Amino acid sequence: MSGNPGRIVDGLKSLLGRDRVVDDEAVVRLYSREPSGLESQALAVVFPETVRDVSRLARYAYSRDLKLYPQGSSTSLSGSSVPLEEGVVVSFERMNQVSEVSVVDSIAVVGPGVRIDELNLMLAEKGYMFPVDPASAAVATVGGAINSGAGGMRSAKYGTMRDWVLGLQLVLPDEHGTVLRVGCRTLKCRQGYDLVRLIVGSEGTLAMVTEAILRITPLPEQVVVALAFYPELRNVAEAVVAVKEQSVQPYLMEFMDRKTVEAAAKAMNIPVETPGHMLLVGVDVNREATGRFVEWLGKTLRATGAVKLHVADTLREAEDKGFFTLRRSLFPAQIKLAREAAGSRRVLVYIEDIAVPPSRLVDAVEGLRSLEDKYGLPTMIGGHVGDGNLHPAVGFDPHNEDQARRVEEWFEEVMELALKLGGTISSEHGIGTLKRSGLRREFEHLGSAKALELMRGLKRLFDPKGILNPGKVV
Amino acid sequence: MDVKLILSLLAENVERTGYPVPVDVERIYSWAKPLNLPRGGRAVLYTGALYQLAPYINSLVRHLESLEGRRAGGLALRLAKTLGKIIDLGKVVAKADPGEIKAVEEVLRSIARLLSAAGVEYGYLYEDDMYSGVILYDMGLDEAFARHAKMVAETLEKSGASLIITVDPHTTHVLRSVFPEYVDGFGLEVKNYLEILSENIDSLKPRRGEAGYRVVIHDPCFYARHEGIVEEPRQLLRFAGLEVEEPPRSGKMTYCCGGPVEAVSPSLSRRIAETRLRELQGVGGRIVTMCPICYVNLRRVGGKVEDIALHLSRRLL
């Protein structure tokens, strides 16, 4: 970077206007951290309001070797949105317009700063939805979700971000701050190499997303929901098989193992009559078929050994009856338990993000439990069983060196376990800084070290000077 | 630290005069004159003067807003270098909207009449109806607040009452949930008039034969979230024969009117109020407020709003 920090900030102010640059140290720190616990200190935050702002910023940064760190709501858990070296955070929070919703074309055209729930609130008025629903949807932005390749509870049925982004407007970190559009506003699109999918999940390392054409889909007419508790892990796996063998693709299928259910219930004061391994299944149905599916779901889950079973006709009813309370308590319970265990002021909760083929669920959970014993790290295990995505989480005190070291080793072994079971090290949270070694490991495991080389080449192609979110992913 | 100026202005006034803006004590209790309420008693009505002060505070906010507008962007608190000189509180107070003053006095009279109609026996405090000191509390002027609270508590205790009836969300919250923390041995029972009316609903009679109308309810944050008063106003409005509509954000998840930052940042306050007003208008129906701050703040952005006490008294008296 050329020029001293004060000069850079002044330069940015005259480039974009004073109101689009904040350099108050304490405020900048708010943009230099993540829930993962990682933190640093950028020079300043800029708030582009138009694609032109972004393009001029890119050009300016290129000419001065200034590092740019794109950011949505910085809820990333992988280290991807924390600035590493001296540089400037580019916050997209002011580019939050929904410029078009077309039900006929099944698309929404939105700015990167739109929050996913906000979009869904608008779409719901038309009976539509954007189905990718990370647990952080209340705060996560479209730009952030695209770039971290987010998924959610409904992913078994609807997939992840890569299945719902049709087109993008991008700004490249090059000499001209090139603005380009890739993809289409039609569902079908054969535009040579698929640059849209390349950007999805690229964690802000290739280009800045300034607009997205998203695919939308009708809200299901009705969703019947069942909440079941099982004595044995094996039963849960059988239930998953039983549901799938009847050619039903559930709308959602969430899991928490027994220890986690007990811990969460205790931590958050949730009454659970007969604790066991929890399975929460939702199936979208036509209204007329409600009765039939409620009956079928109940029968199927009971036949596979559910000891306690609750069924609701609609999502609303399931909400009112508190079916989601346990699942949603996972994150707060993790925080609470970690604090109780660590007993110090600041704790970190590490949320892992592996996936295994759903058929290996039992092996995965048992493997995780034995790692828990090995490292003495109380672990909460919840996840999306529909797609095999598990989020084992541990809380720890980062200042406790012994604990921190154990967590690091645990972390490596969890990834190893996933690979051994034919899975992947990251399903939806991304690579960021925390999983760079894991990514290498995964490709080595696949005998495909070359893939990383290709990726590095792509990075150079998009970002010749290495100024856009450097130090992440590859 | 420019915000100090606005704060110190208000705080200084509370310390000197008992009120955040300089008004005659007479203006605080004159609303009650036509009612001949007894003085004191086992239960006393304590308004905390917030309804009465709202028009004057509003006038101050309008004034701050015009100052803020004159400078390029930025919070009132930032421009305030010369604030002490610019603002002559006396003049600001003189400019309060007489219509608004009349309206809030009518609200208080309606509340009093409703309580009587519900068979509640109570008295009034007249010149002892002091300001609760809520702004000192909000702004973190802890010691000043503790001193003021002690004074208020002593006055209330001296009245001999064991039950204090409050009429607005801020005073209710401060008296019921905050005073016990700040005033040693504060043991008076505090109830809001909506709670009392709801308890005595059987003694009230809706007027016959009059067609009801649709109202849309704006829950004040301090009722809904801090004091758990959500059902009572709905029950009363329905009992009065009105059709109650809910805005998208209501009950516990209500959306603030923006009032609490009106003095620190009038423009921010305005934008929040505009957003809320649009939301309320979108529902259709007459907009019901239950707090003097909500009332003036939504009015300041052009809202046609009316206090719940006026709706209730029209239908129940």
Place this chain on the structure above:
Amino acid sequence: MAAWGRSRLLEEAGKCAYCGFCEAVCPTLPYGRHRGYGPRGRVLLTAHLARGGKASPEVLSSIYTCLTCAACTLKCPAGIDIPALVRAARSLLVAVHEKTII
């Protein structure tokens, strides 16, 4: 309750996971210049002040524009009473500037 002192403030603010779940319901955030106008920012900035950090104009704006409406508290998975934190910070600021403020 009597405003929290420095150490209680830091303890409460230390519970924050920086998840941002509180932000969507905050009335001031959409109209503010930055994250400091929302609960997530406010929690961290109160801690910043409690640790003796600079009370810059941006920090003050953040702390004094809070409505103490508590919408955020209902959404916070860590159960943080954000209005109480904000008042504690305001009272710290008063204490620091005691001589000049009143």
